[in-house]
Amino acid sequence: EDIKPKDILTQKAFENAIALVAAAGGSTNAQPLxxxxxxxxxxxxxxxxxxxxxxxxxxxxxxxxxxxxxxxxxxxxxxxxxxxxxxxxxxxxxxxxxxxxxxxxxxxxxxxxxxxxxxxxxxxxxxxxxxxxxxxxxxxxxxxxxxxxxxxxxxxxxxxxxxxxxxxxxxxxxxxxxxxxxxxxxxxxxxxxxxxxxxKEGLPPVPETMTPWQEIYRAHTGQLETGGVLEFAVKYQDLAAKLPRHNH
Incomplete structure (x- = not known):
């Protein structure tokens, strides 16, 4: 059926799981590991x-x-x-x-x-x-x-x-x-x-950019609090949904 993890692990699914655990008393009564x-x-x-x-x-x-x-x-x-x-x-x-x-x-x-x-x-x-x-x-x-x-x-x-x-x-x-x-x-x-x-004293020194890939990374990457990923990459989450065109 072409079901992927993101089709199952949705926000609504997590909310339902939280509600079920709370209803069963698991959230407050369960013993921690x-x-x-x-x-x-x-x-x-x-x-x-x-x-x-x-x-x-x-x-x-x-x-x-x-x-x-x-x-x-x-x-x-x-x-x-x-x-x-x-x-x-x-x-x-x-x-x-x-x-x-x-x-x-x-x-x-x-x-x-x-x-x-x-x-x-x-x-x-x-x-x-x-x-x-x-x-x-x-x-x-x-x-x-x-x-x-x-x-x-x-x-x-x-x-x-x-x-x-x-x-x-x-x-x-x-x-x-x-x-x-x-x-x-x-x-x-x-x-x-x-x-x-x-x-006012400015920022601490950082190593110079050594490759074009580092330059791209530094220009487009977010902070660790949001995953430290290329921020524009979220547009391509469904990249495998269809085959890209051939280049030869």
Missing amino acids: AEKAGFLVLKGNLFDFAIMKSSVIGADFRARYLSDPGKEDIFEARAIVFDGSGDYHARINDPALNIDEHCILVIRGAGPIGWPGSAEVVNMQPPDALLKRGIMSLPTLGDGRQSGTADSPSILNASPESAIGGGLSWLRTGDTIRIDLNTGRCDALLDEATIAERR
């Missing part, structure tokens, strides 16, 4: 959209960052900002950065336009000095992606990305970031006047 698992959607003055992989928050990470009495699931950290993975690898062990367990590692220039194509670089390791102390992970934040098998509780897919003026573009090493998982907020603790002045 794991406590505090899945992903959290965050927003704040650093981005309009980002996700945090909460399923990999281990007991040690929760005890260190998310368990202060009266401030459960809230923490503040000093930002250490890197411009791409090359900068991260070159400076992560720089003693001048004074990276400790109260820091959050931030990588920018890793989004669809900045890289280009976005990159799996947000799950950054702590410096060697912390690894030797048994601190195996720090909070991380970035406008790129990370592997689905990564065990780092990263905040990733930050959109809009720094390359087009997103909040990470004006963030500086030493700034304090406050993350509140209860309200889904992630904010740099800076006043609007300071942010406005920093925006």
Whole structure:
């Protein structure tokens, strides 16, 4: 019958499924497969959209960052900002950065336009000095992606990305970031006047365009919050419905 997935997975079908589960009590009475698992959607003055992989928050990470009495699931950290993975690898062990367990590692220039194509670089390791102390992970934040098998509780897919003026573009090493998982907020603790002045300084550098395909991609690709795809491509979703004409 030439039925395709999009013919079945329609908005009405999802609405019907939600109604059925709600009627059966599944939405509120079913037991979760794991406590505090899945992903959290965050927003704040650093981005309009980002996700945090909460399923990999281990007991040690929760005890260190998310368990202060009266401030459960809230923490503040000093930002250490890197411009791409090359900068991260070159400076992560720089003693001048004074990276400790109260820091959050931030990588920018890793989004669809900045890289280009976005990159799996947000799950950054702590410096060697912390690894030797048994601190195996720090909070991380970035406008790129990370592997689905990564065990780092990263905040990733930050959109809009720094390359087009997103909040990470004006963030500086030493700034304090406050993350509140209860309200889904992630904010740099800076006043609007300071942010406005920093925006005047321009955007961080990004690698030059190296191929015509990169130029096309950078000109037409959206942000990760909408899929990081060629925005005009939605016009061609039914491309296989009929054969294109032969070119020979």
